[in-house]
Amino acid sequence: MYPEIYMDILNKCNARCKYCLTGQANRTGYSSRFPAYYMDVRTFDRLARHMLDHQIMTPDALFHIYNWYEPTLNPHLAGILNYMREHGLRVDMSTNAGRCMDFSGLGDCGHMESILFSMPGFSQSSYDRIHGFDFEQVKQNIRTTMKELRQRGFKGDAYINFHLYQFNLGEIYGAKAFADSVGLRLHSIFAYFNGSGEFEPYLRGTLSAEEMKDATREIFFGHLYELEKHAEKYLEQFVEPESITLSEFCNVIPGRGCNDESKVCSIFDLHSYEEVKAVYDSLAAKRGNDPIYRQIHLWAHSYKLSMNHLFGIPD
Numbered sequence: 001m002y003p004e005i006y007m008d009i010l011n012k013c014n015a016r017c018k019y020c021l022t023g024q025a026n027r028t029g030y031s032s033r034f035p036a037y038y039m040d041v042r043t044f045d046r047l048a049r050h051m052l053d054h055q056i057m058t059p060d061a062l063f064h065i066y067n068w069y070e071p072t073l074n075p076h077l078a079g080i081l082n083y084m085r086e087h088g089l090r091v092d093m094s095t096n097a098g099r100c101m102d103f104s105g106l107g108d109c110g111h112m113e114s115i116l117f118s119m120p121g122f123s124q125s126s127y128d129r130i131h132g133f134d135f136e137q138v139k140q141n142i143r144t145t146m147k148e149l150r151q152r153g154f155k156g157d158a159y160i161n162f163h164l165y166q167f168n169l170g171e172i173y174g175a176k177a178f179a180d181s182v183g184l185r186l187h188s189i190f191a192y193f194n195g196s197g198e199f200e201p202y203l204r205g206t207l208s209a210e211e212m213k214d215a216t217r218e219i220f221f222g223h224l225y226e227l228e229k230h231a232e233k234y235l236e237q238f239v240e241p242e243s244i245t246l247s248e249f250c251n252v253i254p255g256r257g258c259n260d261e262s263k264v265c266s267i268f269d270l271h272s273y274e275e276v277k278a279v280y281d282s283l284a285a286k287r288g289n290d291p292i293y294r295q296i297h298l299w300a301h302s303y304k305l306s307m308n309h310l311f312g313i314p315d
Contacts, residue, residue, distance in 0.1 A: 001273050002057045006064045006256055007246040009039040010074040014098045016132040017120070019219065021195035021259060022068045023130075039248055041079040047250050047267065048087065054271045057244070059088060062113065066094040067245065068195070068259050072101040085111040094118060094161075097141040098133045103148040114157040115149065117142050117184070120191070121168035122175040129167065129218075139178065146182055159185035164307060165218050172311050187315070188307045190220045192299055195257045199296050227298045235294075238301040244276060252276065254283050257300060 011034060017023030025031040051057040063084060065071050072095050074080070084091050085108060092114045095101075119138075120130035127135045146158060160179050162172060172188060179186040193199045198215065201207040207215075227234055245253050247260035250267050264283070270276050287293050306315045 001055050002051075002061065002244050002276070003241045004062045004064065004243040005051075005057060005246060006067055006243055008067045008069045008248040008259075009044070009065050009071055009077070009080060010069050011037045011248050011260070012073055013068065013070040013096075014073060014133075015070065015096050015130075017130055017194070019191060019193050019198070019215075020068075021257075037248060038074045038076055039080070040076045041083050043250070044080050044083060047246075048083075048089065050268055054273075056267070056270070056273050056276055060090060062090040062092060064092045064094075064243075067247075067256055069248065070096055070098065072099055075102065077101050078103065078106040081109070081112070082107045085109075095145070096131060096133070097138045097145065098131065100141045100144050100148075106148070106152060109149050109152040109154040112149065112154050112156050114159075115145070115154075116159050116161045116187075117145075118161045118163070119175060120163050121165065122162075122171035122178065123168070126165070126168045126171060130163075130165075142184075143182055146184070157185065158183070159187050161303070162186060162188040163191040164188055164220065165191050166220065167218060172313070176313055185315075186308065186313060188311070188313070189303045189305065190223055190307060192219065192302065194300075195259075199257075199299065200292060203292050203295050203299075223302070224295075224299060227302060228295060231294065231298060234298055234301075234305075238298070238304055252279055254280075257296075 012031070013022045013026065015023055016026045018027070022031065052059065065080070071077055071093055078101065081091060082105070089111070091112050093112065094116045096118050120126050124135040127133050127138070160175060162175050164172070176186050193202065198207055198211060202212075245256050245258070246267055247253050247263060249260055249263070251260055251263035252265055252267055252270070253260065253262050254264065264279055270279070308315050
């Protein structure tokens with residue numbers, strides 16, 4: 001049985017992240033072609049019961065309720081979190097803090113294992129370049145979220161995921177002071193192409209000159225050589241518990257670098273752990289042994305590596 005599930009509970013995000021699959025869709029207007037969908041408690045119950053009844057997931061599975069979209073936009077979020085608590089399921093949540101969820105119906109949050117706040121810098125200038133939010137409002141939303149969760153028994157890991165770009169290095173100390181003031185951990189990572197289509201062209205040397213010029217003004221690339229040079233060490237370090245990745249429509253998707261447009265089949269068409277595993281084994285076989293996929297895996301999982309030491313900041 002799978003102990004962890006990565007999934008979205010809606011199909012919208014309010015950010016405009018330049019190097020993100022969803023952010024690019026927001027910037028180009030592509031995402032506006034699709035009507036908003038918000039998973040409700042009844043649908044989540046059907047999903048959870050199916051995976052429990054068919055022994056696809058463990059009874060205390062950990063749900064990472066984020067992949068491409070912003071969970072706080074779902075008006076049913078409080079109800080889904082309450083359902084998880086009532087049924088012994090654990091939860092990990094990520095938010096860009098562009099807005100606060102509706103806390104009015106939220107019960108005890110002792111089952112929440114972690115919450116992370118994704119930040120593209122610590123200034124209005126950085127937010128104008130990436131997320132597109134009011135920076136002061138983001139800080140207030142983080143303060144409010146932590147106050148509300150802690151009042152409801154949250155004692156899990158709460159931290160800022162600070163994305164390092166070439167333009168925001170001088171802002172990390174402000175982020176650290178803010179994190180300390182709210183009682184958050186700071187985790188800094190190098191920003192990277194996040195499902196936005198540049199990963200493979202960059203590694204194969206086919207990224208256009210204009211795209212390359214633009215990216216090298218903002219993203220760091222030097223650490224990629226370190227990742228590849230010590231690939232075996234990092235592959236071992238990046239090992240995770242077995243997991244399923246589902247879209248907001250309960251479709252099985254190949255991994256966290258894909259959304260529902262890459263759906264393979266509905267989870268409701270699979271009736272055992274073995275059937276789900278066979279789907280993933282088949283996808284892995286199709287990829288073959290092309291070393292490019294190992295490099296993509298390394299780069300995509302480099303978010304696990306804290307860069308705090310570069311700034312003399314403890315983890």
